[in-house]
Amino acid sequence: MGSSLISWSCKQQPIVAKSSTEAEYKAIANAAAELTWFKSILHELGLPSQYSPILWCDNIGATYLTSNPIFHARTKHIEIDFHFVRDQVCNKELMFQFISSKDQLADALTKPLPPLKFRQVQLNLNVRDLPSRLRGSVENQVMVTEMKDEDQKLDQPMNAAIEVPRDPNKQS
Amino acid sequence: MASNCHLTSTYGTPFIDISLYQSIVGSMQYLALTRPDLAFVVHKVSKFMHNPFDTHWLTVKHILRYLNHSVLTGLFIAKNVDFKLQAYSDSD
Numbered sequence: 309m310g311s312s313l314i315s316w317s318c319k320q321q322p323i324v325a326k327s328s329t330e331a332e333y334k335a336i337a338n339a340a341a342e343l344t345w346f347k348s349i350l351h352e353l354g355l356p357s358q359y360s361p362i363l364w365c366d367n368i369g370a371t372y373l374t375s376n377p378i379f380h381a382r383t384k385h386i387e388i389d390f391h392f393v394r395d396q397v398c399n400k401e402l403m404f405q406f407i408s409s410k411d412q413l414a415d416a417l418t419k420p421l422p423p424l425k426f427r428q429v430q431l432n433l434n435v436r437d438l439p440s441r442l443r444g445s446v447e448n449q450v451m452v453t454e455m456k457d458e459d460q461k462l463d464q465p466m467n468a469a470i471e472v473p474r475d476p477n478k479q480s
Numbered sequence: 481m482a483s484n485c486h487l488t489s490t491y492g493t494p495f496i497d498i499s500l501y502q503s504i505v506g507s508m509q510y511l512a513l514t515r516p517d518l519a520f521v522v523h524k525v526s527k528f529m530h531n532p533f534d535t536h537w538l539t540v541k542h543i544l545r546y547l548n549h550s551v552l553t554g555l556f557i558a559k560n561v562d563f564k565l566q567a568y569s570d571s572d
Binding site: 309310311312313314316317318319320321325328331332334335336338339340342343346347350355357359361362363364365366367407409412413414415416417418419420426430433434435436437438 | 555567
């Protein structure tokens with residue numbers, strides 16, 4: 309959403325696909341189902357989007373299949389429930405666009421990538437070194453501040469007695 | 481994960497400590513919920529939970545080394561003004 313990654317999934321398809329287009333088409337159907345859910349939850353939260361969601365797919369055949377309701381010899385066996393994306397495209401609830409596989413962000417979830425490409429996709433997915441520290445490192449900070457507190461107690465015993473001991477959980 | 485890495489469940493020497501493999505990979509599955517960069521490799525090594533080989537264990541150690549060096553890496557979610565939904569779909 310916007311530039312943030314909010315949902316992802318990497319799973320083996322339970323059905324055998326006869327062609328790459330069919331496999332992509334099934335992946336599209338799964339992604340479209342997820343998008344439909346997101347749209348409804350955004351609507352429920354009072355944030356309806358005026359744009360229809362865009363689904364990027366790197367297979368031209370599958371992109372055509374979503375918009376063109378023709379039956380093709382190689383696609384006639386595809387289960388009917390996968391074709392619900394066509395209705396969505398017809399109603400302009402969803403848009404399909406072709407993306408070259410070198411810009412495909414979902415690549416990181418489907419195949420092992422060479423290091424350079426992996427870094428690039430990782431950055432585009434917004435996975436990066438976080439500026440703020442996470443919980444694991446807070447423990448060290450707490451220990452340091454506790455030690456400082458103890459030092460203060462040694463220096464000024466009267467003041468230290470009045471100070472309310474800090475709750476380590478509140479510091480995080 | 482190296483792009484020429486092929487894991488198979490047909491040949492190789494079985495890894496001795498199966499429960500160690502299972503517990504480490506099981507923990508990784510939780511980690512993959514917040515780290516999309518791990519999703520694929522964890523999925524890959526999870527396939528051999530029932531009968532891991534030494535090669536699979538090497539891959540798991542590789543992932544652990546990667547994790548060690550990327551402890552502070554995480555998913556960054558920025559404040560947004562537009563709620564434009566985009567999805568990327570791919571299969572392999």
